[in-house]
Amino acid sequence: MSQGRILIADDTSASLSLLSSVLEPQGYEILAVGSGKDAIQIAARARPDLILLDVMMPGHDGFHVCRVLKAEPETQDTPVIFITSRNETENVLKGFRVGAVDYIVKPFQAQEVITRVATHLKISRLTRALQQRTAELEAEMTKRREAEAAREKADQRLSTLASREAQHWGLAGFVGESPHLAVGKIAGGEVIEISTRRTGLKTPRNYNARIVQGIASILGGI
Numbered sequence: 168m169s170q171g172r173i174l175i176a177d178d179t180s181a182s183l184s185l186l187s188s189v190l191e192p193q194g195y196e197i198l199a200v201g202s203g204k205d206a207i208q209i210a211a212r213a214r215p216d217l218i219l220l221d222v223m224m225p226g227h228d229g230f231h232v233c234r235v236l237k238a239e240p241e242t243q244d245t246p247v248i249f250i251t252s253r254n255e256t257e258n259v260l261k262g263f264r265v266g267a268v269d270y271i272v273k274p275f276q277a278q279e280v281i282t283r284v285a286t287h288l289k290i291s292r293l294t295r296a297l298q299q300r301t302a303e304l305e306a307e308m309t310k311r312r313e314a315e316a317a318r319e320k321a322d323q324r325l326s327t328l329a330s331r332e333a334q335h336w337g338l339a340g341f342v343g344e345s346p347h348l349a350v351g352k353i354a355g356g357e358v359i360e361i362s363t364r365r366t367g368l369k370t371p372r373n374y375n376a377r378i379v380q381g382i383a384s385i386l387g388g389i
Contacts, residue, residue: 174219178201206232248284
């Protein structure tokens with residue numbers, strides 16, 4: 168099983184061969200190109216997990232290629248490690264400014280290449296997993312808010328209906344002002360409870376039932 172897909176862009180065939188020989192035994196799938204133009208095209212199609220990008224290439228240099236990659240939605244989150252023969256501060260800082268996450272200096276040290284590649288692949292995967300989990304939590308919170316809003320709206324409609332029915336049957340004096348009890352209609356002299364409005368107050372389990380029974384008894388004696 169592949170440990171990840173790595174795109175290597177370098178105009179020097181010796182560098183391509185060396186980096187491939189270091190990384191392939193680690194289980195990586197290697198895509199090698201010799202120009203910046205090819206790197207842009209292959210990256211868009213193959214969606215590599217990481218890109219090793221030479222700074223000095225004919226045509227499009229590594230800085231230009233990195234800018235293009237970071238401007239495209241398909242490749243903007245792909246980690247880019249620059250390959251450079253210059254360990255100059257300005258060159259390194261410029262690489263970071265255009266979006267690189269690290270750099271490797273020629274001549275290559277095999278263990279350094281392996282370690283840096285593995286580290287940034289792990290960081291990239293953890294970042295994507297965190298982003299996905301965050302998106303899932305936000306979606307779940309949105310659903311809960313929507314469900315709560317719908318429940319509150321339903322409660323309001325039932326409360327309004329109960330108040331209208333209570334006024335219609337002359338029960339407003341008993342329950343019309345109560346926030347705890349909603350009475351629907353009278354059928355055959357019996358008061359039917361539709362819903363109770365949820366509040367933060369705790370009442371006995373049969374509190375509302377006793378009120379309804381009491382109203383029904385009063386009405387039965389009329």
